[in-house]
Amino acid sequence: MSRISVRGFAVASATAVTAVGAVTGVASGNAGQPMSDAEATASGTTLLADIPAGEQVEVQTASLTQQADVQAIAADASAKKDAEAAARKQAAADAVAKQKAAQKAEEDAKARKEAEEKASRDAARESVTTFAVQSSYTIGQIQAMARQMVAADQFQCFSNIVDHESSWNLHATNPSSGAYGLFQALPGSKMVSAGADWQTNPATQIKWGLSYMNGRYGSPCGAWSYWQANHWY
Structure with a gap:
């Protein structure tokens, strides 16, 4: 069967x-x-x-x-x-591993950029002493100093602030408050932290102003964003 x-x-x-x-x-x-x-x-x-x-x-x-x-x-x-x-x-x-890898790559890129910017700022501060002291400076000369000291991607923001604060006049003085210099430091004497010649040397004032913006706002562009919202920084 x-x-x-x-x-x-x-x-x-x-x-x-x-x-x-x-x-x-x-x-x-x-x-x-x-x-x-x-x-x-x-x-x-x-x-x-x-x-x-x-x-x-x-x-x-x-x-x-x-x-x-x-x-x-x-x-x-x-x-x-x-x-x-x-x-x-x-x-x-x-998918999770890929996302983490992308996030790490982004963080690494950001860290590299920050390191490069810091190195640029440090180099700019060190270059202050290379400027010859003069009895007077034109706006073009002061701006040329600033371009050498400020990172290229931050210069426009830096320049915007100086335009509004002093029109690039290193001796600009506010008759009411006594604020002084390119950045209208109040009091002006606080710029002595960047150099004893703060009253007459634009490079010293630029050094102080750049340090102030980086320290308080992270960068000149950070300072400019705050200035736009408040009209002071």
Whole structure:
């Protein structure tokens, strides 16, 4: 017998048993009296248990094969589900790692820029002593000094403040408050921290003004933003 399902085999067996039962009934003197459905079913049920041993093995083998197929399908589905979950988890982890890497790169770039700006400011402060002292200075000369001392990307903001405070007049004095110099320091004498010649040397005043803006606002552009909002800094 080829591999068949249990149900199929049972139906085939019941049919065969019914036929055998009918023949047996005729042989027993029941000729002309057909077996009822109930009797056939009863006979079939009784004799179904007497399936030959070889056929029972085939039925059991078919059943086990079907069970194995079902289990294999279930295992494949579970493995696929686990793989999809693992892939989603890995994708999320990769996205987080990528975001952290981008953030670190941005922070590193910012740190490098700040270091470069600081180095530029330090170099500018050191270059103050290279300017020859003069009895008087033109606006162009003072601006040229400032360009050498202030970072290029900060110069316009720096210049805007000086324009509004003193119009680049190193001797500008506020008659009411006594504020003095390019940056209208109040009192003007506080610029002595940058040099004793603060009253006459624009380089000394620039050094002080740049240090003040960086220290209080982070940069000349930070100071200019504050000035625009408040008209003082």
